Amino acid sequence: MPTTWAGMRRAVHDYEQDPSWYRLTPAGRRCSEALINQFNHRWLPRPLHPLGRAVLLSLHHDHVLAAIGQRTPPALVVTAVRATVRLALRRRLRAARR
Numbered sequence: 001m002p003t004t005w006a007g008m009r010r011a012v013h014d015y016e017q018d019p020s021w022y023r024l025t026p027a028g029r030r031c032s033e034a035l036i037n038q039f040n041h042r043w044l045p046r047p048l049h050p051l052g053r054a055v056l057l058s059l060h061h062d063h064v065l066a067a068i069g070q071r072t073p074p075a076l077v078v079t080a081v082r083a084t085v086r087l088a089l090r091r092r093l094r095a096a097r098r
Contacts, residue, residue, distance in 0.1 A: 016063060024069045032068040055081050 002008045016022050036056055040049040054073040057065060058081035065072055072078065 016061075016067070022063075022067050024067055028067065029069040032070060058082065059085070 002011050036053050039056060040052040044052045054077045057070050058073050058078040060068075060070075062072055073081075
């Protein structure tokens with residue numbers, strides 16, 4: 001196991017780039033669909049399921065989406081979701097420091 005954060009990031013990057021481990025398979029595609037559907041059915045009403053899919057997929061890098069056979073959501077959605085997550089994390093960190 002890597003002993004530093006930078007080392008861990010390199011290890012994860014190398015793992016995700018290795019096609020012998022991280023590639024599109026029918027099972028991976030089924031798994032990603034099942035996870036998206038489970039999230040949507042648990043947390044969102046049916047009319048919002050497309051939004052739930054876009055939000056979840058916006059949290060992944062393009063090479064991960066390719067490995068699970070999913071398309072990248074529209075750039076506007078990706079930007080909005082990632083900015084919202086960053087803002088929420090910053091607010092939570094500030095609150096924890098008080």
